[in-house]
Amino acid sequence: MLVCDCDGVLIDSETIAADVLVRELEARWPGVAVRPIVMPLLGLRTERVLGGASARAGRALADSDIEAIRRSVEAAAVEAPIVDGIDAALAQVDLTIACASNSRRHYVDAALRRTGLKRFFGERLFCADGVARPKPAPDVYLAAAHTLGVAPSRCLVVEDSATGVTAAAAAGMTVLGFIGGGHTSPSQVDALRGIGAQWVATGAVQPY
Template structure:
């Protein structure tokens, strides 16, 4: 892997351990609308996808038109649970400190709306480490697995796609990074990664590398330095 100038993080499941909460709220809200689906099924269908994509998939498969009342009920429940339950991914602060010391920039590019991304980061004490470099699928025409969001983030940050490395936890995000011409690492340190549907979908894509501890990130993105007294090491 060539040296990188920009790390593009997904948010849910990569920066914050939000996916179990989000899947729980989604399945509960769908159940109230007469659609019985468990966390495994929801993960297989919707993990890493934008709300617009989820709405389309639900309509196509179940014939349910997600209206404003559905969205408001789901959003209010989700945000309340985020404020009381959400935690950052362990080791993230140390990973960002390491990137800073190495002179590598970073941003976040998520399928969620800006309001939700900012809430997640603020609740976990991470907002000041990412703002203003926060990119949402609402900023582009097509969300993940299309490459639009990652290309938009790289363009705004002034970095070529080949100089970017994406950190993703979902099949949709991995496909989006590849379509953008970017290297991608799969992060499996979130508490949702034990779901069999998730594991099967991720392994089928054969990402460049998989890692489960954010503390390992710097070692994956920076080349090993040769000892000063052994230039030929």
């Protein structure tokens, strides 16, 4: 079975999400260099990104701020384009394909429907709001394997973030790191391999 992360693998949304996070936090924390704080946290749930950013910046966020920022991020990210070539790549896969995301299911479903990628996944969507612990815990990947009746050792995961690679490796799955999204760079190859990716691909077709 092939299991794909959503943001940064299917939908090229991570740069958009990062820009919204930075803009929203800069408006609330004048004088704080927000971008260097936010970028290493991408891949975590938005709530955890905001919690981590608050701790690192030494600034507080009200619950109402967290919810408002989360909604702003989702509203922008759901309009993002697909990762270049991913539709053609998925069309060539002769395996069951599932999606395992740290985002909420309603967002993932809306993004995949809008981009036309939903046809590859059907209802095989496993999201952070449906498990006890989000990535980097393995719960969402284990839920996919259990629900679809596939042993974790027979699953190949495509992930773009350290958070996701850690989760998939902890689930006992084979991991293909992916740096084909607009937010990634070749410098991430060694980092993803170092935490469990057996291979790293620079695009939707050709492995690195």
